Amino acid sequence: MTPRVLLPWSDIAVPDGVEAAFYDGTGTPPDVSAVEFYVLPYDRGPEPPRLIAKMPSLKAVQSLSAGVDSLLPLIPDGVTLASGRGLHDLSVAEHALALILAAQRDLPRWIGQQRAGSWDRVHTRSLADERVLLVGYGSIGRAVERYLEAGEADVVRVASTAREGVHGIDELPGLLPGASIVVLVLPDNPATRGLIGARELAALPNDALVVNVGRGTAIDTAALTKEVADGRLRAALDVVDPEPLPPGHPLWRLPGAIITPHVAGGSNSFHPRAVRLAGEQLARFIRGEPLVNVVR
Amino acid sequence: MTPRVLLPWSDIAVPDGVEAAFYDGTGTPPDVSAVEFYVLPYDRGPEPPRLIAKMPSLKAVQSLSAGVDSLLPLIPDGVTLASGRGLHDLSVAEHALALILAAQRDLPRWIGQQRAGSWDRVHTRSLADERVLLVGYGSIGRAVERYLEAGEADVVRVASTAREGVHGIDELPGLLPGASIVVLVLPDNPATRGLIGARELAALPNDALVVNVGRGTAIDTAALTKEVADGRLRAALDVVDPEPLPPGHPLWRLPGAIITPHVAGGSNSFHPRAVRLAGEQLARFIRGEPLVNVVR
Known part of the structure; x- marks a missing residue:
């Protein structure tokens, strides 16, 4: 048989x-x-x-x-x-939080100092009280939100269609200037592709953090690279466009960027x-x- | 005047x-x-x-x-x-989660790979479903717990005195073998000093993660260094004994250790x-x- x-x-x-x-x-x-x-x-x-x-x-x-x-x-x-x-919801949400907290609490700095055996101390950013724009409010988005609420962040929900307590994606331009953290949890489809381009990034305040655990195509990689290279924005990305990110891409080496190789779901x-x-x-x-x- | x-x-x-x-x-x-x-x-x-x-x-x-x-x-x-x-509760809790998630989701690996421009992918540990022994259940402990529960960890509470839903510190020996993550949120006092020594560390299962955001004196640093050097346990520490950790201390360079220089409260x-x-x-x-x- x-x-x-x-x-x-x-x-x-x-x-x-x-x-x-x-x-x-x-x-x-x-x-x-x-x-x-x-x-x-x-x-x-x-x-x-x-x-x-x-x-x-x-x-x-x-x-x-x-x-x-x-x-x-x-x-x-x-x-x-x-x-x-549903299988990956919690794994992806966990990785999103790992990226957000690593960026806000300066983990790359501490890991670098550890190699040098250095006890230099600086105060860091926080997640608490920050206004977080959560773009994508399916089951992964809700899992991310539970973490953010435990951390007393000020969560603003955005989804493809507006509903009670959730902004529609068309409201994004008006929401970006008030957000210090943007978390993208979006699938790849014609409506999400290129959603965050140079204009949207320019609307974010200085030092804002852009996090992506959805699909890389939602962000214009060149535009984000420029903003991070200028030191105006920060980025923490599990997904990029293209994937893999080519070895020589400038994004790899920017101090304001944390990059993980599309591993959010695989824990x-x-x-x-x-x-x-x-x-x-x-x-x-x-x-x-x-x-x-x-x-x- | x-x-x-x-x-x-x-x-x-x-x-x-x-x-x-x-x-x-x-x-x-x-x-x-x-x-x-x-x-x-x-x-x-x-x-x-x-x-x-x-x-x-x-x-x-x-x-x-x-x-x-x-x-x-x-x-x-x-x-x-x-x-x-109360001023530091949320900041310390946030840093505790940053350390836990960094250790479970391999952030030091990704940050190292980033420097090399490498897209190598591996599956990682998770926080979800892990049994977390939360030792110290004051206001900081409760703030840590809210994060852990958002992440669907299985939290076991331990405090100096047993009460409804909280184990007493005397029950610790029986709880250690079942925990894959131990988070210490303890003040420095005669009862907490040296609480986690070689015997307590030996009681933890292989690959367990020891996190400390309280005071360094709660852990026997030499005993923990040995277990981490042997690859049997992992550690994520914001506080150590002594502080600063001397530049040549072996703990700095162990792949299983993440060390931040007592910055949990200062965000x-x-x-x-x-x-x-x-x-x-x-x-x-x-x-x-x-x-x-x-x-x-």
Whole structure:
């Protein structure tokens, strides 16, 4: 019997009597000719999605990413695609806070001084009392907000459409001058691409911090690089445009920039949640029940 | 007329008709012979407290520190001493979170890679779901807890005396093996000195993170240095014993250690709160009302 189920990790619960094979996105994949349910390895580049074309029996694909737009063209007609919506929320929110606090509390300075064994002390910025423009108010945005509120920041919410307590994205120009921190938690789509350009950055007050944990395309990288190089703005970015940021790009070396290589979603808090979702979805599939997080 | 009031900053509200002088702890102090109310400059070393001995008219000293034990011997009989209790809570809590998230999310690695222009990616630890032993449950501890709960950590509270929902310090030995993060928020006193020694550190599981934003004396520095050098434990410390940490101390260079030079309390969130407290206390003093935060 060839396996009906292809999973990335062996700690995902497999119902009794179901034969599963494992493929974590590295090495040679097993025989996939009978695979009906495929849980894509997370964050392993283009090979795992390409395998879909070799699965004539495929009925459902479970992605562990929240955004699956790039997968859609690879999913054959009649095959269900379910996303990993929610799995990364807390991990991304945590990384957003790590970036904000690192920037406000001067961690790059302390880490540099540590190398020199230096006890030089300076007072730093804070997060408390700062006005934080939280742009993107889905489940990740709300997780970021819980952290910001614990820190007594003054949070102003912005989302694609205005609603009770949330500003619409069209109100952004009027909100930027009053914000000392802007946190972008936006997906990549035509409406978000280039949202923060030279004009928007110019509207921010001196010393404002621009944080991006959504998608790099929301910010005009050249315009942000210029403002940070001038010492007028600061940046803390987990995502940039393009990715990877080329080795010689000036943004890497600016003292006012903190850059992490798109790692916000990939922390330990993701794994147990992903294992749980994959196991639950597999159980639903085997019982013939509808999956959750279905995209198509 | 010589000034009755000596203040560290000119943005503190001074009641009408009251003459104030200013001394921020640097340079030569003004004539203090008539000073009755002295707000000590914050974090400026031993000179500002020594000035107390030159104030024959002194009636009240307002410190901007939460801990004033070292000041007590300098306060003449009959002079009121008020502390800065609460002013630093949020600043210290924020720094504690900055240290925890920096350690869990590998910020020293990313900052090092940034210098090299490297986009190498690895998955990291997280704060979510980790069991955090919060040792010290006063107002700073509660501010740390609000952050930890926003991050969905599993918080276990420990304080000097057990109470509803809070373990007593005598229960610590039984709690250490189950904790992956220990956060110390303790004052320096005979009960806290040396609380975390070689035996307590040995009780922690592999890879646990020891965070200290209280006082350095709570931890046996040599024992912690050994565990971190062995790669068995990690540390993120704003306070150490001794301070400053000597330039050649091995702790500075350990990859598993993050060290900041006792800066948790000194961020922007402190200043507006300190200005407000000083102004309110001065107003009370001038109206002949009792001060708040009176220590003696």
